[in-house]
Amino acid sequence: MPRLSIVIAAYNVSAELRILLDSLRLSRFQDFEVCICDDASCDDTSRVAQSYADRFLLHLTANKDTQGVRRTRNCALTLAQAPLLLFLDADVRLQPDTIDHLLDRLERTGADVVEGVYSATALDPG
Numbered sequence: 003m004p005r006l007s008i009v010i011a012a013y014n015v016s017a018e019l020r021i022l023l024d025s026l027r028l029s030r031f032q033d034f035e036v037c038i039c040d041d042a043s044c045d046d047t048s049r050v051a052q053s054y055a056d057r058f059l060l061h062l063t064a065n066k067d068t069q070g071v072r073r074t075r076n077c078a079l080t081l082a083q084a085p086l087l088l089f090l091d092a093d094v095r096l097q098p099d100t101i102d103h104l105l106d107r108l109e110r111t112g113a114d115v116v117e118g119v120y121s122a123t124a125l126d127p128g
Contacts, residue, residue, distance in 0.1 A: 004059060006034040006101070007082030008090055011074035013041040015092040016050045022094055023054045031101040034088075035059040039078035042068045047092075
């Protein structure tokens with residue numbers, strides 16, 4: 003069983019999801035599974051997600067009709083098997099040490115929850 007489940011709700015985010023999944027692939031921390039629920043996207047979101055199945059442990063499901071982000075995130079959460087959870091939006095890009103920093107903070111403080119902060123400036127043009 004992996005140590006961390008990464009939970010992602012996705013809706014029409016094929017390009018953004020590819021960037022996120024590439025950043026996860028380059029993460030120093032690799033003891034994770036990725037749990038994605040596609041909220042009945044009209045684009046290639048599910049196909050993009052599935053294309054990463056050979057790169058890390060991936061659990062993918064899709065809603066038959068649009069349910070909204072809360073229900074979709076909860077659907078992805080039902081796929082999680084690890085004792086720790088990391089909720090990410092599909093348009094996030096992580097640095098290679100992001101998960102290491104979050105886990106270090108969790109362990110050093112004994113906290114039940116830690117959170118990260120988005121950069122004040124865009125990391126991508128546009």
